[in-house]
Amino acid sequence: MNDLDACIHCNLPIPPSDLVIDEIDGKELRFCCHGCQGVYRIINGAGLNIFYQRRDWSEQGVPTGVFEAKFEANILAEHVIKHHEDSAEIALIIEGIRCASCVWLLEKLLGKEPGVDAILVNYGTHRAQIRFNPLKTSPTKIFSAVSRLGYLPHPFTSGAAQQAAAREQRSLLIRFGTAAFLSMQLMGFSFALYGGYFHGIDPDTRQIIQYFAAAVTTPVVFYSGWPFLTGAWRSLKNRAPSMDLLITLGVLTAYSYSLYALVVGGEVYFDTAAMIITLILLGRLFEGSARNRSISGIDRLLRLAPDSANLIVGEEIHAVASVSLSPGDLILVRPGERIPVDCRVATGETEVDEATITGEPMPVLRQPGDHVSAGTLNLTTSVKLKVERVAAESFIARMARMVEEAQNRKAPIQSLADRVATIFVPLVILTAAGTWLFWFSSNVPHTEALLNAVSVLIVACPCALGLATPTAVLVASGSAAARGILFRGGDILEMAGRINLIAFDKTGTLTIGKPTVKQVIPAPGQSTEKLLRLACQVESGSNHPIALGIIGKAREEGIVLEASESIETVPGRGLRTTSDDGEILVGSRSFLTENNIEIPVIESGTLTEVYVSLGGSWCGLLLIHDPLRENAAEATTRLQELDLQMVLLTGDRPEAANQVSNELAISTYLANLSPAAKATWINEQQQSGLKIMMVGDGINDAPALSSADVGCAMAGGTDIALETSDLVLTKTDLSRLYEAIFIARKTLQVIKQNLFWAFAYNFITIPLAASGQLAPVWAAVTMASSSVLVVGNSLRLGRLVRRALSDTKQSAITRQ
């Protein structure tokens, strides 16, 4: 794309009829609308022009309707938290943040607004916290200032669940910090005691150091280790041995035995107890941080429907909050606006972009009596709509509920470590019982029999258990991220390694999701160039997806576009305008034949046809389709090599689905599926024991993405799809899906090895303990060596992945 036809601010191609030319600092700049021009002037005026060089937008354009957005003071007022007369706070979600420079720009420019005291934008969650002086400014002014910059703000008050999750994460951090601080102290004491064990130590000094060790270990066990204690209690109640139970067993026996030894005199094992807790908390901290993000996906889903609506009362139009609408109300929706609640068309007809429901980019004609859903976009004309359902019952709200239910229903993935624990815990208890029986029946004091049994319990719990999974996950997600593959957490990596079925959405996932001109067929005696020129002359004023496809094609051919004045839109049929050479018609076959234009019969299969006529005679037709992504065929073939089943789930017609599945290595397809049906199908397959990954991009895929064991979305998909998915590919390249599964499978393998070694090392010391030969030094040595081995094995994973994947890339190149 050359610079001439892209808007300086938003990067989108400029529809010729909307071109705005401005001269700033002696340079001619071209914009797609006055809004973008305004943003450029603000940024330029503040001397922050460097934003344009440093920003990194993977997606072009600005949020729909951002420059027309109106904010109602009474709606915003509910979200304001007042501290004092002259100090208040409001939280918002900002749509349109795409890179770190966006955060920088917003903070810089909003900070300069009069009355704004402080602003902090969170890059990860797109949330902003603004402290302002209500005497000098108002929420409405702040919101308008944000929207003038081309970002769409939504008021946001976090729910109880989110606040709880954030508190949880903080408390985990504090627990770990405390454990780490105390364990460091403890290590100093332990070294003194080890030294004493080998070289002798003054008994008084030894005892005082042991007392200090006991003092620092107690909070580690009962404060930092509290989550394990409660987890163990739960697992006892449910009679399901878990990793928590194993940890608690080891920690509590080590701790209480050491207390006993402290009183009667003997060796203490406080460091074993404290280190197990510290290392395992560290592991949990590694894994836990990305988990909260799916919740904000639901918020964004709900924000899709506009907050306010134009209510028609008699002859007047009032702006009201969408939630106050009740069934039977009449509302007005203008072109470019989203529909606030579920309605029926009362008067007028228009084309509606229903991509939110069907995922299909082609707009649908809606006439009086037809149903339109909340969150869909009105494209062509102003229409009056009759409200059918209140906002809380709207399609979007139901979909948000579906996503939420799916997330709640989804059982937490049982990690490999937990599964191993179910076998290991009974085994350890049996060994300990056997040890006790053996010594009890032989000729030693009863206390010694008990002590030997207790030692078995102490050494059996491997410290490396806590590191086995998180270190492998950390290395794997690091090398995955370098390849543009983001896993949201370690359990997702483990799960992705076990996937055996992949379900694909069609439009936007396997195809590029944008109508594109496949073929230009001029009528006999007409040229391709003239045909395109005529079509563009009419289509250039429209933001209809087909029009954009046609204009794109004309640009490729190097055709200079000219816009016509006074274009008449006939919704669902076509466009007409008059030129010096006569009337131009562009649209469906029936649109032209109704206007008495003769067209010969043409066979075009499943493609969309756009006919063009000039002055009453047919000039030719354009065939439009949604092409497959470049590497879709290669990617699916390679996935097949991994022994994965593949299924196509689409809301589109069966013919279109059939065609795509024929061209790719995907054998089965299901067509005409609603968002709910996709999710239900996935649930049914899960019942039969399959582990499913769903790959999708649209809002309509959100319930399926959250129902699947692993939901996967690609960059360029809708925000909501990205938020509800567990695995994100940051480049729209399907071959990364193969890489993602490859990495996940390797990771699972390394985790298995790690767990094996972690337990194997501790198994070696069990005979020592059972024979009554266990010294604290041995416990410490096994702890350290198994941890080192596990970490080393995890580090190997990075090199392994790098080598294997660069090899496959090379062989793919030589094959070509």
Add this chain to the structure above:
Amino acid sequence: MFKSTVILILLSLCIGTGAWLFFIWTVKRGDFDDVEGPKYRMLDDEETPPVQDSSSQGENHEK
């Protein structure tokens, strides 16, 4: 000897506790809530916006 050991241990505990309290204060202040943003924000005093790392770069650079 015995006395000085105890004093030294107590001293190290006191210093450690100071660091621990400081840590808790920073967590409560929310310094760890957004660990992703600061690395982009650190050059903020100079009037240049941050550049994103290459792993998440998109294809549509402004020329």
